[in-house]
Amino acid sequence: MHYPVMTEKHLADRWQVSLKTLRRWRLDGEGPVWHKLFRQVRYHDADIVEFE
Secondary structure (H helix, E strand, O other), rough: OOOOEEEEHHHHHHHHOOOEEEEHHHOOOOOHHHHOOOEEEEEHHHHHHHOO
């Protein structure tokens, strides 16, 4: 089953960057749009494709 969202781990694997890099980008306001679902960060597939 495919969900239209990615975890930060999946995105880090896709882009071959560290989780620390993604987290730094979020703090700096860089990178793709992200959403917080409960306590977890999620990225919508459409936002990732748009950013790429």
